Every structure is written in structure tokens, then in C-alpha cells.
Amino acid sequence: MELAGRFKVSQGTVRKAIDELSAENLVVRRQGKGTFVATHHEARSQFRFLRLAPDEGVPHYPENRIIEVKRMRAPAEVARLLDIKSGDSVVFIRRVQSFSGVPTILDDLWLPGSIFKGLTAERLNEYKGPIGRANPCGVC
Incomplete structure (x- = not known):
């Protein structure tokens, strides 16, 4: 609600923006603790800017x-x-x-x-x- 008020947008817009940041691994959600800016130590941050994935199989x-x-x-x-x-x-x-x-x-x-x-x-x-x-x- 605070972000929605600060930027004069709906709560839905804020939620969507945070969802997109999470999908890009720029923020990390921790159940029961909140949402945090990702650090370089997060395992998921490896592909923040360069996303390479095999045509088949599990990305690594x-x-x-x-x-x-x-x-x-x-x-x-x-x-x-x-x-x-x-x-x-x-x-x-x-x-x-x-x-x-x-x-x-x-x-x-x-x-x-x-x-x-x-x-x-x-x-x-x-x-x-x-x-x-x-x-x-x-x-x-």
C-alpha cells in the first residue's frame, strides 16, 4: 500500500511490478519474511543479465x-x-x-x-x- 501511495498507482500495479522483478531474479521472496533485493550471492542471480539455457534438459x-x-x-x-x-x-x-x-x-x-x-x-x-x-x- 505504501508503494502504491508513493507512486500514485494501484496496489495491483505494484504487485505486478514486484512479480516481474521476482521473475527476473532482481528481488527474492522469502516466505514469512518479505521481499528483498537480490544479492550477487543468490544462486538464482547467475543469469540476471545473460540468460543461457540448453535447448533440452534442465538449465544449470x-x-x-x-x-x-x-x-x-x-x-x-x-x-x-x-x-x-x-x-x-x-x-x-x-x-x-x-x-x-x-x-x-x-x-x-x-x-x-x-x-x-x-x-x-x-x-x-x-x-x-x-x-x-x-x-x-x-x-x-
């Missing part, structure tokens, strides 16, 4: 293998796309995602170094979320 989560992590100066194109200055610090991450042991995705990630100051390959490999090596759902 990828295994992540970090190939390279290095801190470097931003190349001009990366700096432009991240809206930072050319030469600013960035963290480059290369990983391979495999489904059922089959390498399927090669990911090159560029992160602004000023935001991810303490990020190292060791920390990524220890992390249990969707970007790290470990598979949080334990299915694969």
Missing part, C-alpha cells in the same frame, strides 16, 4: 575459471567507454565460463581501478559469487 549454472587478472593503465577505448581518463587505473579480468565442462563463453571484463582498489586474482578465486571461480549453486 556455468563454472567460472579466471584466466588472468591484472591492474593496468586504461587504453583509450576502454577509458572512453568507462568514462574515465586514458591512462587511469583499470583492472582487466579474463575468464572462461563452461557448461557441463564445455568452454562456452570467453569474458573480458574491464573495471575502474579506483572503485576496485583491493581486487586481486586471489580474492576473485576465493569469492563465491557469480564472477568468481566457485559455483555458488553447487549444481555443476
